[in-house]
Amino acid sequence: MAAATLSSALRLTGAACAARVSRSSALHTAAASFKQGAPAAGFAGTRLRNIRRPATPVYGQTTQRHMATVATIKVGDKLPDGSLSYFDAEGALQSVTIESLTKGKKVVLFAVPGAFTPTCSQKHLPGFIAKADELRAKGVDTIACVSVNDPFVMRAWGESVNAAGKVLLLADGSGVYTAALGASLDLSDKGLGVRSRRYALLADDGVVSVLNLEEGGAFTNSSAEDILKAL
Amino acid sequence: MALASAATLLRRSRVPSISSAADVIGAMRLGASALLQHRAASSSSSSSSSQPSAIDLSWPATLQKARSWDDGVATSFATSSLADVFKGRKVVIFGVPGAFTGVCSKAHVPGYLAALPALKAKGVDAVLCTAVNDPYTLHAWANQLQAHDKIDFYADFDGSFHRHLGLQFDCSGALLGMRSNRWAAVVEDGVFKSLKIEENPGELLVSRAEDILTSLE
Numbered sequence: 001m002a003a004a005t006l007s008s009a010l011r012l013t014g015a016a017c018a019a020r021v022s023r024s025s026a027l028h029t030a031a032a033s034f035k036q037g038a039p040a041a042g043f044a045g046t047r048l049r050n051i052r053r054p055a056t057p058v059y060g061q062t063t064q065r066h067m068a069t070v071a072t073i074k075v076g077d078k079l080p081d082g083s084l085s086y087f088d089a090e091g092a093l094q095s096v097t098i099e100s101l102t103k104g105k106k107v108v109l110f111a112v113p114g115a116f117t118p119t120c121s122q123k124h125l126p127g128f129i130a131k132a133d134e135l136r137a138k139g140v141d142t143i144a145c146v147s148v149n150d151p152f153v154m155r156a157w158g159e160s161v162n163a164a165g166k167v168l169l170l171a172d173g174s175g176v177y178t179a180a181l182g183a184s185l186d187l188s189d190k191g192l193g194v195r196s197r198r199y200a201l202l203a204d205d206g207v208v209s210v211l212n213l214e215e216g217g218a219f220t221n222s223s224a225e226d227i228l229k230a231l
Numbered sequence: 232m233a234l235a236s237a238a239t240l241l242r243r244s245r246v247p248s249i250s251s252a253a254d255v256i257g258a259m260r261l262g263a264s265a266l267l268q269h270r271a272a273s274s275s276s277s278s279s280s281s282q283p284s285a286i287d288l289s290w291p292a293t294l295q296k297a298r299s300w301d302d303g304v305a306t307s308f309a310t311s312s313l314a315d316v317f318k319g320r321k322v323v324i325f326g327v328p329g330a331f332t333g334v335c336s337k338a339h340v341p342g343y344l345a346a347l348p349a350l351k352a353k354g355v356d357a358v359l360c361t362a363v364n365d366p367y368t369l370h371a372w373a374n375q376l377q378a379h380d381k382i383d384f385y386a387d388f389d390g391s392f393h394r395h396l397g398l399q400f401d402c403s404g405a406l407l408g409m410r411s412n413r414w415a416a417v418v419e420d421g422v423f424k425s426l427k428i429e430e431n432p433g434e435l436l437v438s439r440a441e442d443i444l445t446s447l448e
Contacts, residue, residue: 116368152329153330171406174408190303191366191367193389
């Protein structure tokens with residue numbers, strides 16, 4: 001499983017690079033069709049129109065272009081598929097699709113603007129770690145945290161707050177999945193680049209049943225307690 | 232050499248799960264294309280030579296000193312201009328692909344930490360480390376390496392500083408995206424006295440502290 005998913009992740013990253021530069025709203029459709037083993041050539045086909053590539057790919061910049069064209073996720077929507085990466089307990093780099101993570105399960109997915117930033121480190125993630133057992137007792141199968149960071153940083157951050165076994169830290173390194181949810185947030189003036197808005201959601205078999213989406217990085221209704229109340 | 236770059240990069244980043252031949256070939260293909268892309272990018276972004284001779288201190292790029300979020304708020308997220316960082320002093324600066332990744336953490340930074348007294352004895356005012364990470368991640372990493380008070384860490388969060396110098400490298404094969412290549416330099420008042428760039432960021436052969444010490448003689 002590890003070898004297959006890694007090679008697919010490598011292929012997908014190539015496809016993700018191609019997808020990043022698209023300006024059209026077809027990216028949302030394309031992002032929804034991210035599947036294991038989908039050939040990169042598929043993106044040169046009929047779905048994407050008016051592709052304009054910059055001379056060199058720019059770290060984080062391209063997600064800004066489709067912020068305006070993708071509708072933000074809302075209650076009742078099926079979560080778009082996408083691929084996120086993480087380091088497992090043995091230290092191997094793994095890739096997981098949202099589809100496989102959420103199919104037939106009750107999943108809590110929450111997002112932070114950045115690893116190692118204060119609200120995220122001191123309140124948001126630790127809150128979910130502390131409430132993990134309670135959430136599991138209420139039927140939650142998986143608790144996952146998404147951030148636009150690379151998997152190395154996510155691993156180091158998880159170790160610094162002892163997230164192991166409680167919360168799965170998923171890296172949306174290029175911000176592609178965050179953009180597919182319509183949750184991108186430009187924090188360049190803080191030196192962060194394009195990141196994710198803070199949110200917490202509950203997905204039943206991949207369909208969003210509870211969604212607490214913050215404005216920017218505020219921390220008002222997306223804590224573990226808020227999700228527990230909704231269960 | 233070129234074909235092994237991505238596989239090496241992944242190995243050194245502790246990714247042991249490549250086990251089948253198909254995966255190695257896939258990684259190699261990405262490595263080769265990444266290396267060709269890097270070579271094409273660096274040859275098109277520089278003038279005649281393949282390496283820049285100086286940092287244009289008037290160019291409006293900024294670096295951000297690695298700091299905690301609270302410090303960022305206290306300074307209104309102030310940035311440092313290139314003149315602030317390089318003008319009028321002699322510094323040793325080295326660039327790494329990513330905070331918390333294997334070679335960077337285990338060998339590259341520790342090497343410079345150990346060589347600090349020797350470098351200062353040769354008239355170096357400061358040792359700087361830079362990476363395409365945000366300043367808060369760099370700060371956390373510097374603390375973990377206990378290097379925070381000894382080496383100045385500067386964040387090139389959008390990669391613009393490295394792209395301007397042609398030192399960027401596509402590390403998508405290791406799921407890092409566009410980052411910095413591994414490099415080290417002695418910069419005196421913005422002019423490169425020596426500049427050493429690795430063939431690929433997974434290696435640490437020419438940009439170690441010892442290499443810089445040799446070039447300072």
